[in-house]
Amino acid sequence: MSSHRTSTLSVAGYPVWLLCLFVGMLALGTDEFVISGILPDVARDLGVTPGTAGLLVTGFAIAFAAGAPILAFLTDRLDKKAVLTWSLVIFAVANAAVAISDDFVLTLILRVVAGLAAAAVSPTCMVIAGMGAPEGKSGRYLAVVTAGLTVALFTGVPFGAFLGDVLSWRATFALIAAIGVLVAALSAVLAPSVPGGPVTGIAARLAPVRNPRVLGLVAAMFLSGAGGLMFYSYLGTIFTEQLGATAGDVTVALLVVGLVGVVAVFFGGALSDRLSPRPARLIVLGGHCLALGALAAYLASGAGFGLTLFLFVAVWSVFAWALSPVIQAGIMSVADDQPMLAMSLGISGLYGGSALGAALGGYLVDNYGPAAIPLVGTVWLAIGVACALVRPAPTADTAEDATEDTEAPVSTNTAS
CATH class of the missing domain: 1.20.1250.20 (MFS general substrate transporter like domains)
Known part of the structure; x- marks a missing residue:
């Protein structure tokens, strides 16, 4: 070709x-x-x-x-x-x-x-x-x-x-x-x-598993899945049991999340290209955490169902769905010569976190009520922000690229 x-x-x-x-x-x-x-x-x-x-x-x-x-x-x-x-x-x-x-x-x-x-x-x-x-x-x-x-x-x-x-x-x-x-x-x-990838030994091919920068981003993806997708999985339950919304209200809310989500994915990609991956994920992960925290505060305040809630959900959707391209771009930028394994770890982190969030959400609903879900999710996301932004101490193997401020999206221009 x-x-x-x-x-x-x-x-x-x-x-x-x-x-x-x-x-x-x-x-x-x-x-x-x-x-x-x-x-x-x-x-x-x-x-x-x-x-x-x-x-x-x-x-x-x-x-x-x-x-x-x-x-x-x-x-x-x-x-x-x-x-x-x-x-x-x-x-x-x-x-x-x-x-x-x-x-x-x-x-x-x-x-x-x-x-x-x-x-x-x-x-x-x-x-x-x-x-x-x-x-x-x-x-x-x-x-x-x-x-x-x-x-x-x-x-x-x-x-x-x-x-x-x-x-x-x-x-x-x-x-x-x-x-x-x-x-x-x-x-x-x-x-x-x-x-x-080049013909190398098993140790070299498993390099992403030992790369603390890759693992930090995978952990952030896992925690974002556990916190943010837990809220998404139980959004209907929160709306109906906590706020007395109807099934039609839930459908509208899911439609809002989906429509905003499509735009948000492209926003995340454009943001990652315009900025380097590190500040891009600071904006997205930090915004995700703050938006879910705002939803937790809204539910804790006893406020009822209405337009304000939809606005909070829409803002949360922006950061929740912008997350994947931003984190995956960051993983590619620090994956050295093994992007396939590194990015697969990111995918596993997201799906593993989603599975944990679904199980934890069910426990929270049964024992503490729906309002506990965004609160606990915010804690997970805060830990995820820390995992994504912490810089490991440089070693002999990583000294030449110890700073992440110079991260840039990886491209080999094979399509042009």
């Missing part, structure tokens, strides 16, 4: 291959979350209880979170374009098989396979986007990819659930499989080739 071809095929100023990655991430996000909306039909069709059918969600999520760093390590030396293409093919085949499976155990295994394939696709998309971006635009390119997951929450997931209701839940997975095949084909033709 010539660089001329990838530079001339563009839409709205972005290369077509980047928009393909966006659609791929949209399919991944839909595949992960859509089953919650069609779970009763899946359970009925496969002859299990809804609780048992919920393992299809758990299996995918665990495979995604645990598989990302493992697969990043195993595929480190391979061309990222090849990894992306074949992972998408496996993802599509697994979803197509789910669409025709009549056995629950087989369906569960296929969901795990789809989760592992998604675990390979997601960080690979981010590496190709970040390293294939023109100089000074890696943050914006990462934002486009990240936006796929955000858009899936309020477009792909509802549409998938609607399709399952009108036709069949099997049609939903068949559509996801078809999108996977399409994106794989387009990526194979259009996406830039990003070579794998």
